[in-house]
Amino acid sequence: MGAKPMKVVTGVVGNDIHVVANRLIDLSLQARGYEVFNLGVNTHLAEFFDAAVETGAEVLMISSLNGEAEGWGREVKLLKAKYKGLDELIMMIGGNLVVGSGNTEDIIARYKKYGFDLVCHQTDLNTGLDLLEEFIQKRSAS
Amino acid sequence: MVIEAKGHCLIDVGSTYIKVSTANSIEQHFRDFNADILDDLLSKCGATVSQFEKHNVYICSSANGGLSTLIIGVSNTFSLKYATNIAFNSGINIIDTILYQNIDEYSLPSERIDVVIIVGGINSHSALFSDSLFNYLADLEYSNIVFAGSEQDAPLLKNHIDDLVVLPNIVDDRLHIVEQHLKDYLVNLYQQDIEGKEDIKNLYQITSNQIYSTPYIVNRALPFIGSKFAVANPFILLDIGGATTDIHYSKDLVEDNMVTENEYDRLVFKRLGVYRSRQSLILAAHANEFVYELLSYLKVTENIFNEHSDKATRILMQLAIFLVLYKISRYGESYVKLKLLAINSIVFTGGITKMLSSDEIEAITLFFYRKILNSDHRPVTILDTDYDIWTLGARGDDSCQ
Numbered sequence: 080m081g082a083k084p085m086k087v088v089t090g091v092v093g094n095d096i097h098v099v100a101n102r103l104i105d106l107s108l109q110a111r112g113y114e115v116f117n118l119g120v121n122t123h124l125a126e127f128f129d130a131a132v133e134t135g136a137e138v139l140m141i142s143s144l145n146g147e148a149e150g151w152g153r154e155v156k157l158l159k160a161k162y163k164g165l166d167e168l169i170m171m172i173g174g175n176l177v178v179g180s181g182n183t184e185d186i187i188a189r190y191k192k193y194g195f196d197l198v199c200h201q202t203d204l205n206t207g208l209d210l211l212e213e214f215i216q217k218r219s220a221s
Numbered sequence: 222m223v224i225e226a227k228g229h230c231l232i233d234v235g236s237t238y239i240k241v242s243t244a245n246s247i248e249q250h251f252r253d254f255n256a257d258i259l260d261d262l263l264s265k266c267g268a269t270v271s272q273f274e275k276h277n278v279y280i281c282s283s284a285n286g287g288l289s290t291l292i293i294g295v296s297n298t299f300s301l302k303y304a305t306n307i308a309f310n311s312g313i314n315i316i317d318t319i320l321y322q323n324i325d326e327y328s329l330p331s332e333r334i335d336v337v338i339i340v341g342g343i344n345s346h347s348a349l350f351s352d353s354l355f356n357y358l359a360d361l362e363y364s365n366i367v368f369a370g371s372e373q374d375a376p377l378l379k380n381h382i383d384d385l386v387v388l389p390n391i392v393d394d395r396l397h398i399v400e401q402h403l404k405d406y407l408v409n410l411y412q413q414d415i416e417g418k419e420d421i422k423n424l425y426q427i428t429s430n431q432i433y434s435t436p437y438i439v440n441r442a443l444p445f446i447g448s449k450f451a452v453a454n455p456f457i458l459l460d461i462g463g464a465t466t467d468i469h470y471s472k473d474l475v476e477d478n479m480v481t482e483n484e485y486d487r488l489v490f491k492r493l494g495v496y497r498s499r500q501s502l503i504l505a506a507h508a509n510e511f512v513y514e515l516l517s518y519l520k521v522t523e524n525i526f527n528e529h530s531d532k533a534t535r536i537l538m539q540l541a542i543f544l545v546l547y548k549i550s551r552y553g554e555s556y557v558k559l560k561l562l563a564i565n566s567i568v569f570t571g572g573i574t575k576m577l578s579s580d581e582i583e584a585i586t587l588f589f590y591r592k593i594l595n596s597d598h599r600p601v602t603i604l605d606t607d608y609d610i611w612t613l614g615a616r617g618d619d620s621c622q
Contacts, residue, residue, distance in 0.1 A: 116395070123298075125297070125298060133299045133392060134346055162322065164322070
C-alpha cells in the first residue's frame with residue numbers, strides 16, 4: 080500500500096455496543112496496513128464525519144449489529160452534504176443492517192441510496208475488506 | 222508595624238462581592254463599583270488584611286470579566302469541542318466559536334478579542350487551513366493568537382500570521398485531547414491580563430502571590446471536596462454569581478468522546494447572573510416556556526422582575542438554578558448534556574448561599590426534576606456557606622493534597 084498508510088475512521092453507530100466485532104474490525108484493518116482511527120461503540124454519525132475531517136481519512140467504515148444503522152443511515156446523505164471537502168471519502172457500512180430479515184440485494188440497494196459506496200450485510204469481515212481493496216484499486220485506476 | 226496573624230488571608234474579588242477568609246473569620250461585602258477595588262477592599266476589611274504579610278495573602282478574582290476568546294476549529298466534535306473545554310477549565314468565560322469550513326459566513330466580532338485560538342487536525346494531516354483563514358484574521362481585531370493544531374500546518378500559519386504562538390496539538394494521533402499546553406498558556410495569559418488591568422494590578426500592593434481566576438481555583442479544589450463536605454459522587458457544583466453562572470461537573474455525568482485526566486469539567490453561562498447580568502437573566506426567563514409555571518409555583522407574578530428587593534433577588538436566584546439545570550438537560554442548548562438523573566449531590570457556592578435557604582433551593586430542584594424530567598429523583602443539596610471550596614482551592618495544591 081506504499082509508504083503512507085491509508086487512513087480509515089471506524090466505529091459502531093448509534094446506541095449499539097458490539098465492542099468485540101468493533102475490535103476485530105480495527106485489528107483486521109491494521110493487519111492489512113491501514114491506519115485506523117477507532118471511535119469505539121455508541122458513536123453519533125456526526126462524530127464519524129468530524130473524525131474524517133480531523134484525520135484526513137480516505138475511508139469511513141461504519142459497523143452496526145443491532146439494526147441501529149437503518150435509522151442513522153437515512154441521515155448520511157444530508158449530513159455529509161454539510162461537510163465541505165468530504166466528496167472523495169469512501170463510505171462503507173457493514174454488519175447486520177436491518178431488524179429482522181430481508182432480501183440482501185434490496186438492503187444493499189437501499190443503503191447505497193443512503194449514500195454508502197460499499198454495503199456488506201451479514202458478510203464475512205475479510206470478504207468485506209477484500210471488497211474495500213478492490214474498490215480502492217478501481218477508483219485509483221479510473 | 223504588622224503583627225502577623227497566623228495562617229493565610231484568602232481574598233476573592235468577585236463581580237458583586239468581596240470575600241475575605243482567615244483562620245478565624247469570613248467576611249463578605251457588597252462591592253462599591255465607584256471605588257477602586259483595593260480602596261474598596263481596604264475600607265471594608267483593612268483591619269483584617271493588614272494583619273497579614275504579603276506572602277500570606279492569596280487573591281483570586283473574576284472581577285475583570287476574564288478573557289474574551291474566539292476559537293476557530295475544523296470540527297465540532299473534536300478540535301472545537303476540545304479547545305472550548307480547555308478554555309472553560311482555564312477559567313475563561315467568554316467564548317465564541319467558528320467552524321472553519323464556514324468561516325466566510327461568520328461576521329466579525331464588534332469588540333477586540335483578547336485571544337484567538339486556532340485548532341484542527343492531527344499531526345499526520347496537513348493543509349487544513351488556507352487563505353480564507355488569513356483573510357478573516359486580517360479584518361479581525363485581537364490581542365493574542367495561538368495555534369494548537371496539526372504541526373505540519375504550523376509553518377504555513379506562522380508565515381501568514383504575525384506574532385502567532387505555536388503550541389503542541391490539542392488533538393493527539395488517537396483523536397484524544399491533550400490539554401496541558403493550551404491550558405497553561407491561557408492561565409498565564411489570564412495572569413498577564415490581570416496584571417495589565419489597573420484595578421486588579423493595585424491588589425499586588427497587598428500580596429506577593431500570583432492572582433488566579435476564581436473558577437480556576439474552584440475547579441482545582443473539587444477533587445478534594447470530600448474533605449469538607451459529605452458529597453456523594455457524581456455531583457455538580459453551581460456558582461451563581463453576579464455576572465455569570467459557573468457549573469463544575471463530574472466527568473461521570475457526560476457521555477463524551479473526551480478522555481481527559483480531569484475528574485471535573487467546567488461550563489459557563491455568561492449571561493446568567495443576578496446583578497450585572499440581571500436583565501439577560503430575565504430575558505432568558507421570558508424565553509423559557511416553563512418559567513410562568515415556576516413563578517406561580519413560587520407564588521409570585523412576573524412583576525417581581527421589576528422589583529429590586531431581597532425577595533426579587535432570591536426569586537432571580539431560584540430562576541437561575543432552574544434555567545441552568547434546563548440548559549444542561551437534554552432539552553437545553555449547551556454544548557454538553559449532563560445525565561441529570563445520575564446526580565447524587567448538587568453543591569451551591571457563591572453569593573447564593575447567603576441568600577437562599579436549603580429549602581428554597583430544594584423547592585426549585587424538585588420542581589425541575591418533576592416538571593422537566595418527570596422524575597422524583599432528589600439530589601442532596603449542599604450549601605458551601607463558608608466558602609470552604611474556594612478556600613480549599615486558594616490554599617493551593619499543598620493543602621489540598
